[in-house]
Amino acid sequence: MNKSPAKKWLIQGLFFLVLVAVFAFAGHNVSMQLKVRGISSGFDFLQNQAGFGIAFHLIPYSETSSLGRVFLVGAVNTLFVSIISIVFASVIGLIIALFRMSPLPVLRAIGATYVETLRNIPLLLQFFVWYFAVLRQLPMPLESWRIGKSIYLNIRGLYLPFPEDAAAVWMVIAALIVGLTLGHVARALARGQRVRSGRTPLWNWVPFTLPLLFPVLALLYLRSRVTFTVPYLEGFNYSGGAQIIPELIAAIAALSLYTASFIAEIIRGAVGAVSKHQTEAALALGLKPRQVLVQIIFPQAMGHILPPLTSQYLNLIKNSSLAAAIAFPELVLLFAGTSLNVSGQAVEIMMMTLGFYLVVSLCLSALINLYQARVLRYERR
Amino acid sequence: MKTLGLSLCALATVCVATSVRADTLADVKQRGYLKCGVSQGLPGFSTADKEGHWFGIDVDLCRAIAAAVLGDQSKVKYTPLSAKERFTALQSGEIDVLSRNTSYTLQRDASMGIDFAGVIYYDGQGFMLHKKLGVTSAAQLINASICINLGTTTELNVADFFRSQKIKYKLVTFEKNDEVVAAYDAGRCDVISSDQSGLYADRTKLKHPEDHVVLPEKISKEPLGPAVRHGDNRWGDIVRWTLFTMLEGEELEVGMNTMEAAEKSEKPAVRRIMGAEGELGKNLGLAPDFAKKILSQVGNYGEVFERNLGQSSPLKIDRGLNNLWSKGGLHYAMPFR
Numbered sequence: 131m132n133k134s135p136a137k138k139w140l141i142q143g144l145f146f147l148v149l150v151a152v153f154a155f156a157g158h159n160v161s162m163q164l165k166v167r168g169i170s171s172g173f174d175f176l177q178n179q180a181g182f183g184i185a186f187h188l189i190p191y192s193e194t195s196s197l198g199r200v201f202l203v204g205a206v207n208t209l210f211v212s213i214i215s216i217v218f219a220s221v222i223g224l225i226i227a228l229f230r231m232s233p234l235p236v237l238r239a240i241g242a243t244y245v246e247t248l249r250n251i252p253l254l255l256q257f258f259v260w261y262f263a264v265l266r267q268l269p270m271p272l273e274s275w276r277i278g279k280s281i282y283l284n285i286r287g288l289y290l291p292f293p294e295d296a297a298a299v300w301m302v303i304a305a306l307i308v309g310l311t312l313g314h315v316a317r318a319l320a321r322g323q324r325v326r327s328g329r330t331p332l333w334n335w336v337p338f339t340l341p342l343l344f345p346v347l348a349l350l351y352l353r354s355r356v357t358f359t360v361p362y363l364e365g366f367n368y369s370g371g372a373q374i375i376p377e378l379i380a381a382i383a384a385l386s387l388y389t390a391s392f393i394a395e396i397i398r399g400a401v402g403a404v405s406k407h408q409t410e411a412a413l414a415l416g417l418k419p420r421q422v423l424v425q426i427i428f429p430q431a432m433g434h435i436l437p438p439l440t441s442q443y444l445n446l447i448k449n450s451s452l453a454a455a456i457a458f459p460e461l462v463l464l465f466a467g468t469s470l471n472v473s474g475q476a477v478e479i480m481m482m483t484l485g486f487y488l489v490v491s492l493c494l495s496a497l498i499n500l501y502q503a504r505v506l507r508y509e510r511r
Numbered sequence: 512m513k514t515l516g517l518s519l520c521a522l523a524t525v526c527v528a529t530s531v532r533a534d535t536l537a538d539v540k541q542r543g544y545l546k547c548g549v550s551q552g553l554p555g556f557s558t559a560d561k562e563g564h565w566f567g568i569d570v571d572l573c574r575a576i577a578a579a580v581l582g583d584q585s586k587v588k589y590t591p592l593s594a595k596e597r598f599t600a601l602q603s604g605e606i607d608v609l610s611r612n613t614s615y616t617l618q619r620d621a622s623m624g625i626d627f628a629g630v631i632y633y634d635g636q637g638f639m640l641h642k643k644l645g646v647t648s649a650a651q652l653i654n655a656s657i658c659i660n661l662g663t664t665t666e667l668n669v670a671d672f673f674r675s676q677k678i679k680y681k682l683v684t685f686e687k688n689d690e691v692v693a694a695y696d697a698g699r700c701d702v703i704s705s706d707q708s709g710l711y712a713d714r715t716k717l718k719h720p721e722d723h724v725v726l727p728e729k730i731s732k733e734p735l736g737p738a739v740r741h742g743d744n745r746w747g748d749i750v751r752w753t754l755f756t757m758l759e760g761e762e763l764e765v766g767m768n769t770m771e772a773a774e775k776s777e778k779p780a781v782r783r784i785m786g787a788e789g790e791l792g793k794n795l796g797l798a799p800d801f802a803k804k805i806l807s808q809v810g811n812y813g814e815v816f817e818r819n820l821g822q823s824s825p826l827k828i829d830r831g832l833n834n835l836w837s838k839g840g841l842h843y844a845m846p847f848r
Contacts, residue, residue, distance in 0.1 A: 168741045169624035182666035183682045193670045265697045285698050365653025366701045457685045467661045474623040
């Protein structure tokens, strides 16, 4: 029953056409129905003035900004909380995994308790627990705790001095990125020299200091050139400086601690999948247990870790929409919530929101796939 | 499998998009019950008890419509809706009428495919705060943290008010009202802002209700009313005149408690509303005694207000703007002729 290539193409082409027709019909139908029922449609509403305030935004925003701007504010906030949580979740997950694989029963018990508790409680509940737990601990604004000269902590958030010109912050971030890149290159060079000469070069430690060195240099450079705004009490609350709202802290805590429990299990499973003989052989060669883990086991486990880890990262990004329940102004709250209510254009707004999560998820998984292809290449070598 | 799923999805989209018809009255009669969209729990307006019975002034309007259309006030299926779900639920035909403390505004009436059928409660947005702050006017709320509920005109009113007064403020927006109250009680905010009726209801949920005060100031007009789908004028007429019937009932002193006297009354206006004279019901496509069914099964506006919001309720809200026009309020039923 071999089909000729032409026939195969014909069938696939026909199917594709039918698919396009069905979607075109559905889209046409939706827009017709919206028109018939007098519901406005189209994307013109993105230019309309938002008219409402947002408590936490990383890009400039005011009530007179457009609804399109609200989408950007929400998207940036979602990415911000997701990226920070991904970093914390990975670090905590690794630590818990090491606990679970530890020879010490006490550490193993701690690790097991952590995993079994946090991954078995609904995430939304954890958001509320963290939020109200955070709130309960903090004092009212007038009784704020002062840390150092001008850092204040109260129930309304953490207030920090902040450069008047946000460009300074970007400089430090840029310095960090430069440091990381150069560090990476330097490490490759050190490795090359080691392979060639069979001896660890004396400057082997240098690459690891670069990611720290550059931001420190940037800070030293900026110290005398940047003026800071300092928080001060105005009316009911503090003004000036930067405010980190308790909703953000609770959201990061809930997202990273919850996801860490899954990541810990992924790492433990992947390490367990590496053959025991590898460890025995490495020990027999005289490597120390730490070296065995870092240089023999982890590189081999990476191939097993990355695919499920990607899923966890994607889950985390999508789960960040639950932070809407505790008033963290992310995309779902700002755009699929308030903006939807202000404009009433549910179809367009939902499509844009879905599109955002889809694009972010696809980009992240593509990036990790690229990285994985590289890791596997090393493994084969 | 993937293609099957896609085709099913597309098919479902097409079916949903075409299934909404524009004759709600016939649909409701054929179905035998009314589908009414209410809030997820706002004391006095719509709340459910442990057995799942619904109470409140918005719920009573649903019951009145069921009494008028189906002759039985109990034939209602309630759908609790969040603020952001409510219009979509109405547009898509999931509910027949939205009776969910919803403010009547131009944009909603004109661009969302819905029509408002009147005003059941004249409200205004206000502020609630702790007595010990000693604040007497909203203009004193400098740089205050304000907890509000998402998806209402509240956010826009707060922004307008503080911008026009040139006062700084910080918004904390929650998806559900219960979290607004919990966060305020925990001290996250200095103030809650919402419709004043809602603030009185929220106050009953606080740990120490007596320590909190609702400022008398109103920063907006919030006429709360029922809404129907745009384009079904017959159904809109029925909802509008159900509401007017309750108001007219109060004006003529015809209600649950005065049914016997009304049956014997010789007054032409009372005889018309009882269905003994004229063809008022027929014009609407309803039974001649539709108004009598509303007033005998649910009661007139005064009775409904008293038991849900007034002095015989925990909220103890004054009639104020919600009195009849003849008693200094804004409620005015068009003539029953």
